[in-house]
Amino acid sequence: xxxxxxxxxxxxxxxxxxxxxxxxxxxxxxxxxxxxxxxxxxxxxxxxxxxxxxxxxxxxxxxxxxxxxxxxxxxxxxxxxxxxxxxxxxxxxxxxxxxxxxxxxxxxxxxxxxxxxxxxxxxxxxxxxxxxxxxxxxxxxxxxxxxxxxxxxxxxxxxxxxxxxxxxxxxxxxxxxxxxxxxxxxxxxxxxxxxxxxxxxxxxxxxxxxxxxxxxxxxxxxxxxxxxxxxxxxxxxxxxxxxxxxxxx
Amino acid sequence: xxxxxxxxxxxxxxxxxxxxxxxxxxxxxxxxxxxxxxxxxxxxxxxxxxxxxxxxxxxxxxxxxxxxxxxxxxxxxxxxxxxxxxxxxxxxxxxxxxxxxxxxxxxxxxxxxxxxxxxxxxxxxxxxxxxxxxxxxxxxxxxxxxxxxxxxxxxxxxxxxxxxxxxxxxxxxxxxxxxxxxxxxxxxxxxxxxxxxxxxxxxxxxxxxxxxxxxxxxxxxxxxxxxxxxxxxxxxxxxxxxxxxxxxxxxxxxxxxxxxxxxxxxxxxxxxxxxxxxxxxxxxxxxxxxxxxxxxxxxxxxxxxxxxxxxxxxxxxxxxxxxx
Numbered sequence: 425x426x427x428x429x430x431x432x433x434x435x436x437x438x439x440x441x442x443x444x445x446x447x448x449x450x451x452x453x454x455x456x457x458x459x460x461x462x463x464x465x466x467x468x469x470x471x472x473x474x475x476x477x478x479x480x481x482x483x484x485x486x487x488x489x490x491x492x493x494x495x496x497x498x499x500x501x502x503x504x505x506x507x508x509x510x511x512x513x514x515x516x517x518x519x520x521x522x523x524x525x526x527x528x529x530x531x532x533x534x535x536x537x538x539x540x541x542x543x544x545x546x547x548x549x550x551x552x553x554x555x556x557x558x559x560x561x562x563x564x565x566x567x568x569x570x571x572x573x574x575x576x577x578x579x580x581x582x583x584x585x586x587x588x589x590x591x592x593x594x595x596x597x598x599x600x601x602x603x604x605x606x607x608x609x610x611x612x613x614x615x616x617x618x619x620x621x622x623x624x625x626x627x628x629x630x631x632x633x634x635x636x637x638x639x640x641x642x643x644x645x646x647x648x649x650x651x652x653x654x655x656x657x658x659x660x661x662x663x664x665x666x667x668x669x670x671x672x673x
Numbered sequence: 674x675x676x677x678x679x680x681x682x683x684x685x686x687x688x689x690x691x692x693x694x695x696x697x698x699x700x701x702x703x704x705x706x707x708x709x710x711x712x713x714x715x716x717x718x719x720x721x722x723x724x725x726x727x728x729x730x731x732x733x734x735x736x737x738x739x740x741x742x743x744x745x746x747x748x749x750x751x752x753x754x755x756x757x758x759x760x761x762x763x764x765x766x767x768x769x770x771x772x773x774x775x776x777x778x779x780x781x782x783x784x785x786x787x788x789x790x791x792x793x794x795x796x797x798x799x800x801x802x803x804x805x806x807x808x809x810x811x812x813x814x815x816x817x818x819x820x821x822x823x824x825x826x827x828x829x830x831x832x833x834x835x836x837x838x839x840x841x842x843x844x845x846x847x848x849x850x851x852x853x854x855x856x857x858x859x860x861x862x863x864x865x866x867x868x869x870x871x872x873x874x875x876x877x878x879x880x881x882x883x884x885x886x887x888x889x890x891x892x893x894x895x896x897x898x899x900x901x902x903x904x905x906x907x908x909x910x911x912x913x914x915x916x917x918x919x920x921x922x923x924x925x926x927x928x929x930x931x932x933x934x935x936x937x938x939x940x941x942x943x944x945x946x947x948x949x950x951x952x953x954x955x956x957x958x959x960x961x962x963x964x965x966x967x968x969x970x971x972x973x974x975x976x977x978x979x980x981x982x983x984x985x986x987x988x989x990x991x992x993x994x995x996x997x
Contacts, residue, residue: 435809437810437925437926437944438943438944438945440944441809441812441813443813461926462926516787517778517781517788518781518782518785518787518788521778521782543809543810543925544809544810545808546790546791546806546807546808546809546810547788547790547791548774548778548790549777549778549781549788549790550778551778552746552750552775552776552777552778552779552781552782553778553779553781553782555746555747555779556750556778556779556781556782556783557782561746561747561854561857561858562746562747562775562779562858563746563858564746564771564774564775565771565774565775577861578858579864580771580775581771581920582744582771582772582863583681583683583770583771583772584683584684584863585863585864586863586864587744587860587862587863587864588860588861588862588863588864589858589859589860589861590858590859590861591857591858591859592857595857595858601919601922601926601927602919635820636785636786636787636819636820636821637787637788637789637817637818637819637820638817638818639815639816639817639818640803640816640817640818641815641816642808642813642814642815643805643813643814643815643816644812644813644814645812645813645814645951648969648970648972649972651968651969651970651971651972651974652972652973652974653973653974653975653976654973654974654975655975656975656976656977656978656981656982656985659975659982659985659986659989660989662957662973662975662986662989663986663989663990665973666934666955666957666973667993667997670934670954670955670972670973672877672933672934672954672955673877673901673934673990673993
C-alpha cells in the first residue's frame, strides 16, 4: 500500500490563543507546533499496520512555508518514508486541496489520508475536496481502518450508529477518533530522529488556484463573569439558581 | 437567487437541529431578499415535509431516488449540486454534523464555492459575504469572507435559536441523477444503533471525569441524567481508560457540544476539554480542587467531594422535578 498522508502543522493543544496586527493574525509568540492530533493518530495507525506485516510506503505531505519543516521531520522520525512540502502559506482550503490533488496525480498512491479536522481552522474540508478534485471515492471521519486483502474496512459515524463500509483502492479518507484502536503514542527515538534527517523531503512550488475565502478578523470569546460558588452543604441553592436565574431547568 | 438548506431526516422524521437550520436559512434569506428552499433525501410524507414551513421555508424539494436510502458522500453531494443549480442557489446551508461535514467540501469543489465550516451566527454582512465561525477548537472565533458567487456554510448545532415563522410552503418531488461509482465505497451494515440521544443533540449533559475514580461509580451520574432528562458524557481520560464509550467523550478531540446546561463532575477543566464544551450556555462544576481551571470557566461551582455532593444534589433535583 502506498499512502499519502496530509500532515497539519498546528499549535499544541495546550496553547493559549492570542492575535496580533489588530486581531487579523495569529500571534505565534511562544507557540509550540505539533502534527495535528488526527493526522498523528492516522500516521500511527499506518505504522502499526506496517509493523504487523502490511507492505507499506508512507509519504507525508504538507502545504506550508519552511517553518513547517520541523513538524514534517517529526513525521519522518515517527516512521514516514519520505515527505513533500508544497511551498506556500496554507490558507484557503480549495487551494490546499488542489495542491494535494496535484501531488497525488504525480505519484502512484493507493490512498490519501487526512485528519478529520485541523485544530486551528477546524474546517474538516480537505478529504472531500481532494476526493472531488480527483473524482475518487471518500470516507469522512473514519473511526476504523482495517485492511482485508485488497479492500479496506472502515466505519463512519452516521445518525443513529456507525456505518460499516468497504472501500477499494484508490480512495480518500479522513481519520477521526477510533481510527487508531489503541492510543499508544509513538515518540520518535534518537535513531528515528537521526534517520529522519537523511530521509528525502522534497520541496515543490504550488500550482495556481484562486483563493475564495479569507479571514478578516479574529475574536477571543467574551470573558465570563466570575463563577458563583455554592456551598456543598446547601445544594438546594444550586437547584434554585439553575431554575430561577439561569433558567435552564 | 435562493438560500438552499439541506435538511437530513432520520427515520422519516426531522430532528430539532433541522428546525434550527431552517430558522437560520430563512433568516439569512430574508437578509438577502430571497427565498429559503429546503432539500431532503428519502421518502417523507407531506405533513412532515410541510413542517419546515413552520420555520420559514417556502419550498421543500424532496429527492425521491431509492438509492439515497444509503448514505454516500459522492451521491449526496451530486444530488444537492443538481438541486442548487436548478434553483440558482447562491447560499447553501448544511449542518456541521457528520453528513454536512462529508458533503459540503465536495459541493464546494463542484460549485467552486467558498466554504465556511462551523458557523455560529448569521452573516454580519451580505456583500462582502462575512460569517463568524469557530476556530482554534473553540478557543476563538473568526470572521470569514467568502468571495465566490456561491457560498456554502455548515452551521454549528445549538448556535441559532429556533423560532417559528409560519410560511406558505410548497412541496416538489425531484428525481436526481446518481453519478456512476457513487457507491464505490460499499455500505455493509450499521454496526451499532442506539435510541439514546447523542451528546451533540442533548440539551443537558451530565459529564464525569477521572475524579470519579472508576466506571463502577457512574451510577450517580446516570441517576442525575435520568432525573434531568439529560445525557451522560465524559472527559478524554475516562474514554481513553475505557470507563465509558468513546461516543461520550466531549472535548477538543472528542465531540464538540453546546448544550443549555453542562454539569462537570470530577473534571479539572484542561484547556482541551474546555475548548469542546465552552459553547454551553450554562456550566456547573463540582470538584474537590478549588484551583481546578474549570472554576474559571464555569457559571456555578461547588467545591466538594463528588461522592458527597452528587447524591445530595440528586435528591434536590428530584424534589425540584416532583414539585415543578
